[in-house]
Amino acid sequence: MKRQWSHPSVVLPLLVVVFLLLTFRCSLRQHAQQAFSSRRGAAADDDAGRYAVDAKLAELAAVDPAASAVLRAAETLLERNLTWARAPPERRDAAVRGLRDWLGRQRFEPQVMAQLLDLIKRPIDRYAYAGETGGDDVPVRPYASCAVVGNSGILLAREHGALIDGHDLVIRLNNAPAGAGRYARHVGSKTGLAFLNSNVLSGCVGAPRLAGRLGGCRYCRLAYGDRVPILTYMCNAAHFAEHAVCNADDGGAAAPVIVTDPRLDALCARIVKYYSLRRFVRETGRPAEEWGTRHEEGMFHYSSGMQAVVAAAGVCGRVSVFGFGKEPGARHHYHTLQRGELDLHDYEAEYEFYRDLEERPETIPFLRDSGFRLPPVVVYR
Numbered sequence: 001m002k003r004q005w006s007h008p009s010v011v012l013p014l015l016v017v018v019f020l021l022l023t024f025r026c027s028l029r030q031h032a033q034q035a036f037s038s039r040r041g042a043a044a045d046d047d048a049g050r051y052a053v054d055a056k057l058a059e060l061a062a063v064d065p066a067a068s069a070v071l072r073a074a075e076t077l078l079e080r081n082l083t084w085a086r087a088p089p090e091r092r093d094a095a096v097r098g099l100r101d102w103l104g105r106q107r108f109e110p111q112v113m114a115q116l117l118d119l120i121k122r123p124i125d126r127y128a129y130a131g132e133t134g135g136d137d138v139p140v141r142p143y144a145s146c147a148v149v150g151n152s153g154i155l156l157a158r159e160h161g162a163l164i165d166g167h168d169l170v171i172r173l174n175n176a177p178a179g180a181g182r183y184a185r186h187v188g189s190k191t192g193l194a195f196l197n198s199n200v201l202s203g204c205v206g207a208p209r210l211a212g213r214l215g216g217c218r219y220c221r222l223a224y225g226d227r228v229p230i231l232t233y234m235c236n237a238a239h240f241a242e243h244a245v246c247n248a249d250d251g252g253a254a255a256p257v258i259v260t261d262p263r264l265d266a267l268c269a270r271i272v273k274y275y276s277l278r279r280f281v282r283e284t285g286r287p288a289e290e291w292g293t294r295h296e297e298g299m300f301h302y303s304s305g306m307q308a309v310v311a312a313a314g315v316c317g318r319v320s321v322f323g324f325g326k327e328p329g330a331r332h333h334y335h336t337l338q339r340g341e342l343d344l345h346d347y348e349a350e351y352e353f354y355r356d357l358e359e360r361p362e363t364i365p366f367l368r369d370s371g372f373r374l375p376p377v378v379v380y381r
Contacts (some may be wrong), residue, residue, distance in 0.1 A: 172194065272350060
């Protein structure tokens with residue numbers, strides 16, 4: 001029979017060692033919990049500070065002198081029944097109705113993102129499937145995939161043409177050339193929607209000689225053809241005259257010219273100014289209130305491409321972005337010799353927005369409050 005070893009001189013020190021180990025372990029755990037709580041509190045403080053700055057930038061971003069000037073001019077035009085505009089007498093009533101409706105929807109409402117299918121895609125579908133049953137009773141489905149093709153000269157260093165044409169909808173900007181010519185392998189040949197700012201629309205409707213010879217809006221449609229719808233935002237209320245002319249061409253045989261909802265315009269304006277303000281503060285270390293020393297507030301505006309990307313996010317299940325950015329030696333536009341950028345845009349701020357749209361969409365101010373779930377976005381650089 002074996003005798004158990006339980007000498008008191010050995011057991012007591014062992015108990016002391018075990019007690020000390022347990023005490024030390026508890027102390028380590030308590031210290032770790034305190035450190036974690038401290039880090040979490042510091043992170044919460046950082047978040048609070050960041051959101052406080054965000055709120056200030058958002059407040060400043062809501063001030064838009066350029067848009068206010070456009071609205072004042074629009075109200076004056078409406079009071080005078082668009083008599084200053086170039087609409088033919090038979091189109092003036094349509095122009096006045098368009099302007100009155102546009103003015104009636106002037107407000108900031110991020111929830112417009114959820115309505116873009118009805119506002120943009122429904123009129124396109126109505127034109128594409130004219131004569132078929134269902135009409136406005138049929139739910140509008142997003143395009144499965146969309147390519148927004150910018151006009152940057154960086155496109156000439158890529159051969160994205162086939163990739164671009166593989167999308168269900170291809171959106172092009174301000175009548176930049178596409179088709180089977182020398183740019184096709186770089187920018188593709190397919191076009192499903194032309195996005196024009198109204199200055200471009202007005203310019204091609206009122207172009208001397210050509211407009212008169214081709215008739216009304218035909219010169220505006222030379223780039224992509226009569227059956228490609230046009231989406232335009234109003235830079236000047238007088239351009240409702242050209243809009244009325246374009247929508248009356250060919251007795252409705254040509255594709256519609258759709259004016260962007262003013263609520264989308266306001267959303268884009270706030271987003272871009274926010275990113276520009278944030279960039280100014282980060283790069284200069286100056287208060288955001290001094291942003292106007294770098295940018296002329298009365299002229300500052302988002303680019304056509306920026307609004308086209310946001311519009312695509314509202315009507316597409318997946319968005320691919322091409323030709324946005326710049327590189328040393330690249331022209332500003334792939335189809336022109338222009339190298340300088342327009343002062344009324346902050347392209348670098350817009351590029352930061354595109355990066356967030358691709359990588360961190362939940363952080364984008366105003367859009368994150370819209371309740372709209374953004375689709376996946378890929379930016380090809």
